[in-house]
Amino acid sequence: MADCKDAATHERILDAAERLFADHGFNATSLRQITAKAGVNVAAVNYHFGDKESLYVEVILRRIRPLNAARLARLDAAVTAAGDVPPPLPEVLAILMGPVFEAHQDPARGGPSFVRLISRTLTEPLPFMRDLVATEFHAVIARFAQIVRRHVGQLSPEDFLWRLSFIVGAMQHTLGTLHQMSVLTRGICRDNDYDGALARFIASAVAVLRQPAPTANAAAGVR
Amino acid sequence: MADCKDAATHERILDAAERLFADHGFNATSLRQITAKAGVNVAAVNYHFGDKESLYVEVILRRIRPLNAARLARLDAAVTAAGDVPPPLPEVLAILMGPVFEAHQDPARGGPSFVRLISRTLTEPLPFMRDLVATEFHAVIARFAQIVRRHVGQLSPEDFLWRLSFIVGAMQHTLGTLHQMSVLTRGICRDNDYDGALARFIASAVAVLRQPAPTANAAAGVR
DNA sequence: GTCTATAGGAGGATAGAC
DNA sequence: GTCTATCCTCCTATAGAC
Numbered sequence: 439m440a441d442c443k444d445a446a447t448h449e450r451i452l453d454a455a456e457r458l459f460a461d462h463g464f465n466a467t468s469l470r471q472i473t474a475k476a477g478v479n480v481a482a483v484n485y486h487f488g489d490k491e492s493l494y495v496e497v498i499l500r501r502i503r504p505l506n507a508a509r510l511a512r513l514d515a516a517v518t519a520a521g522d523v524p525p526p527l528p529e530v531l532a533i534l535m536g537p538v539f540e541a542h543q544d545p546a547r548g549g550p551s552f553v554r555l556i557s558r559t560l561t562e563p564l565p566f567m568r569d570l571v572a573t574e575f576h577a578v579i580a581r582f583a584q585i586v587r588r589h590v591g592q593l594s595p596e597d598f599l600w601r602l603s604f605i606v607g608a609m610q611h612t613l614g615t616l617h618q619m620s621v622l623t624r625g626i627c628r629d630n631d632y633d634g635a636l637a638r639f640i641a642s643a644v645a646v647l648r649q650p651a652p653t654a655n656a657a658a659g660v661r
Numbered sequence: 662m663a664d665c666k667d668a669a670t671h672e673r674i675l676d677a678a679e680r681l682f683a684d685h686g687f688n689a690t691s692l693r694q695i696t697a698k699a700g701v702n703v704a705a706v707n708y709h710f711g712d713k714e715s716l717y718v719e720v721i722l723r724r725i726r727p728l729n730a731a732r733l734a735r736l737d738a739a740v741t742a743a744g745d746v747p748p749p750l751p752e753v754l755a756i757l758m759g760p761v762f763e764a765h766q767d768p769a770r771g772g773p774s775f776v777r778l779i780s781r782t783l784t785e786p787l788p789f790m791r792d793l794v795a796t797e798f799h800a801v802i803a804r805f806a807q808i809v810r811r812h813v814g815q816l817s818p819e820d821f822l823w824r825l826s827f828i829v830g831a832m833q834h835t836l837g838t839l840h841q842m843s844v845l846t847r848g849i850c851r852d853n854d855y856d857g858a859l860a861r862f863i864a865s866a867v868a869v870l871r872q873p874a875p876t877a878n879a880a881a882g883v884r
Numbered sequence: 885g886t887c888t889a890t891a892g893g894a895g896g897a898t899a900g901a902c
Numbered sequence: 903g904t905c906t907a908t909c910c911t912c913c914t915a916t917a918g919a920c
Contacts, residue, residue: 461786462786465686465688479888483915562686596850609830612826614784635823639823642823642827644872670904692896692897701904
């Protein structure tokens, strides 16, 4: 048996829901699928979590709280070590993304399913998900954005935020497709090359942030 | 009345569905919502489109076919004009993204709803959507990737595809959030600054593609 | 604490009148 | 072509037994 025979009903439901929500999304997943996969009764969800939305929230919180705590702890350490100047940009980005890549490799931290689920949660516009993202990510985002900002002080706020948006998009897409990069690229990019993927993401994000400030004729497509 | 009184039922259903699918997604939108918004009877969907999935496909096809045709036509013209060398990278990217930004501004080409719907369709993993994307986008993607590739010939296939993936993510995220950039940035980035957004996207994509090839110690977070 | 049984409602699809 | 009426499936949530 792959399933631990002694896992509490509570945990078994969370595990099954994590996988199914990641694969099919919130609306396309029924409580019956979840309880069937978990090997428990339909009513167990209501007993342990109340309703479907609360279950989804718990699935996310179980993983994201330790993950974000790790991010902030590592960032604090890096800031302390760096002294008066902000920590180097690649290091800051590595601290932001590293824990997610680690979670992708570690079933105990959710594995690929959880990472994909995060990616989905960031894009699905259901009100309760937006609230969840706002509550759990706001402190992390503000903290990192503030430090990154110090590295590109010459940029206008507008340029800075557009670049940040592109990077968030790349991040979200990377997390959502990492598990199938081998298939998507016919084997050229490997799913399990975490160090390579992380290094390339960081380098590209740095390239976006450090590109020259735009000039008036840049919009004309000048080479 | 904002609605054209003579719009055929067929078109009214497509318009209502486009908006609702973009706002709430495929599963969260009911046929009853669509027909209510269109001011037609529930059975009209079945009569005109067969079932819900076919309706979704028609909503996309109505807009995406002219859009992709315009992309390929402009690309052909640019390739002809450039002669032996490939057209400049920023110009190629402008041809790829320009038509989408134009559609965002033009209600007759779908406006923000259609652009958001495309973004959603690229991320939702329902089988019929994956088929739709494969069928309608494959030729365009292959054509553009081939030309972009000629600008970064020194890159390994692996580096090239990772960078392309980051750019696709940035593109998808930009299209999905363009309509609310004002809100997300508290007014700093404007939704309707299409030229500015397009220019910034192109510049960032170029920065990602043209960054130096990675070195062995890049993964260590060296400044 | 966990399960059985079921209420109560919504959704997609269709038959047949007009 | 468009509408009315309806079928049947599937879902969430709950009440109450064990």
